[in-house]
Amino acid sequence: VFQDLRTREKFPILCGGTGLYIETVLKGYSMPQVPENKELREKLKDKTLTELTSILKTYKTLHNTTDVDSCKRAVRAIEIAEFYRNQQPEERKNKPLNSFIVGVDIEREARRRKISERLQMRLNSGMVDEVRALLKEGISPDDLIYYGLEYKYLTEYLIGRLSYVEMVSKLEIAIHQFAKRQMTWFRGMERRGFSIFWLDAFLPLDEKIMKIKEQLKK
Template sequence: MTTEARRKVLVLLGPTAVGKTNLSLELAAAYGAEIISGDSMQVYRGMDIGTAKITAAEMKGIPHHLIDIHDPQDAYSAAEFQEQGKRLIEEISERGKLPFIVGGTGLYIESLCYGFRFSEAVADEAFRQEQEEYAEQFGALALHAKLAEVDPASAERLHPNDRRRIIRALEIHHQTNTTLSASHATQNKESPYDLCLIGLTMDRKILYKRIEDRIDSMLADGLVAEVKSLLERGYDRSLVSMQGLGYKEIAAYLAGEMSLDEAVILLKRDTRRFAKRQLSWFRHMKGIDWIDVCAESGFSENFAKIRTIITRKFIDAP
C-alpha cells in the first residue's frame, strides 16, 4: 500500500444553500483540518457575492485552499482541480492536518476522491469553432439538443448555458466515438484515499426557500454592482466564469435584455434546477453518509451526528 492510499480525507458535500460552510468550520476546528474548496466558481477573484464566497474573517483562522486562485478570464477545469487537490492532500497530510474537501461541484469532488482519468481527446479548435458558430446561429438550446442526441446522460447533467462543457462533450464523442457519460461510468470507483464522505440534504421545499432567501441577500449585498464592476473591467459575458449562476442573469439585465425582476426570477429558477442536478450527481456516488439537516434539527444535533460518523470511519475502524 502506498503512502497516498493511507491518507485520510474528510469530505462534506451537498447542494447549494444547504448549510455546508458553518458545519465545515466547526468540523475543521474540531479535527485540525484544512479546507479544500470543492467549488468550481469560488476559484475566481472578484466574484464574491454571487458565489457566496467565505470571507477571510468568516474563516476563523481555518486554512482554506483553491479560493481566489484565478482571474475571471482564465477558465478552470476539473482536471486542474484534481491535480491541485492531490498535491494539497499530500501537503496537508504532511503537516499533520486532515485534508477536508468541502463543496458542491460533483465532478470536481468525485474526480479527486477517485482519481478519475480524464479523456485523452485533444483540443480540436476547428471543431470547437464550428460548434461555437452553430450556437451563435441557432442558440444554446439547439447546441444542447445536439448533445442530447449523442449523449443524453451528459445533456441531462449539463445546463444549456454551459457551452464550454457541452462543446467538450461533443468533441469527445466526435474524436473517440464514445460519450463523456460512458467514460464517467467506467471510471475507477476505488479511492486511493481513506475517505469519509458526508452529504447534507433537506426537504426540497425548505432547500428551495433557502436558495431564494440567499439570492435576495446577495442582491441586498450588492450582486448587481459586483457584476457591473466585472463587466466594466472588461470581463466579457461569454467567459466561462461569467456564465456562472447570478452573473449571466444579472449581466443580461445590465445589457437591457430583461428587467431586474425577470432576471431574479430566472436566477432563482435556474439555481433550484442546479441544486436538483447537484443532488442527482451525489446520489450516484457510493459511500456517502447522508445527514438530513432539516429545519427541525438543530446545529448541535447535526454536528453530533457527523462526529459520530467520523469516529466510526476514522477512529473506530480497524
C-alpha cells in the first residue's frame, strides 16, 4: 500500500497499530510471518499455563503478561520464540523512511478518564451483543479469548467465567495497562532517535491539523 501511494504521488499516512509495527515500518525492517509449527504445538498441547510460562521464560524475559494470559497465546509466543531462535536476525528490507511522526499527548488521569468513559459508551452501544453473535456463529471461545482485551473479557463473561461487574473491572484495568505500555514504547522510540511531534489531545481538530501542516512545511 505504501509503495502504491508513493507511485501515485500520494502522501502516505500510517495511523495506529502497535508501537513495534510502527517502528519496524519506519526503520525499513522485514518481519517474516512465523508459520505454524505443528510438531511443537502437539508437544505443548497438554501443558498447563504455568508450565508454558516457564518454557517461554527460557527464551526471553517477559516484558508483559499479554504473551501468557491463555494457553493458546503462550503456545503461539513459544512458537514465535522458537522460530527466531533458528532464524537469522531480521534484515533491513528497505531504507529507513524519512518520516514525520505525530503523537497525541494526554495527561495520565485525563487518559484514564477518557478510556473509562469510552468503554462504558461501547458497552452501552452493543459490544456485548456483538461478541455474543460471534459465538452464536460458531467461533470458538478460545479463538476469541486469544485476541485479548475486549474479546477476551467479553467472551469470559458470556461463557460464565466472569460476572458482568468482574468483566468490566478487569477489562478496564487491562485497557489502562495497554495504553500505559503504548506510551512507554513511544517514549522509548524517542530515546532510540525518533523525533515525535506531540500534540495536545484536547486541542480542537482544526488547530491540530493547522499545527501539523505548519510542521510539514518546515
